[in-house]
Amino acid sequence: MDTSQVIATIPALQLIEKLRAKHGPLLFHQSGGCCDGSSPMCYPVGDFIVGERDVKLGEIGGAAFFISPSQFEYWKHTQLVIDVVPGRGGMFSLENGEGVRFLVRSRLFTDEEFARLRDEGRA
Template sequence: MSAQPPQVTATLAALQLIETLHARHGPLLFHQSGGCCDGSSPMCFAQGDFIVGDRDVQLGEIGGAPFYISPSQFAYWKHTQLIIDVVPGRGGMFSLENGEGVRFLVRSRLFSDDEFAQLKDAGKV
């Protein structure tokens, strides 16, 4: 059986922005909560500036930064791979990319049946 697919990945543009923000702010983390306004975008924080909830799920890492998702969002998106990208615009009010002229954005794709079975066998979903 092949290696299980990553539950979160990032585009080259996102990885480059993460590297820039890391150089400015030190170690980072991402949180995808869900809900309206800023909460519907992936938020980037300096580690220590955001307290991860006890029930939040760590999907993986992008650019060396852990990526967490709220339990309700995980239940909804567990069948998809999240692909973090960057697009022109204004970042979330509290997200570190705010003021950069770009913002992080979640794209996604459905896991194949085989990929989902691998994640299930590994206890990831």
């Protein structure tokens, strides 16, 4: 089983590519529940300052995906699956106005997968 800590569905990858064509290189940050709930937020590289303690979970569609340390503690037992659904994107996220929004789904890692993540220093 894939132990990537963040993956994306095909519709999400297609939207990432569309946004990259419009805005250039992108990055994601998993929102901590402020103004836009707990949505994955998409920004042009350079428009969002990643915190020095933020955790890089991986990349989706060539875009780095970060999460705050407190969110990481909550989510470290799960694989985040970034998807796209109809709706309105987060106020500051690039998909706002596209008629769709990024959505985080998740699945729990098995005990074996989580042990592998710990052994690799990723949990």
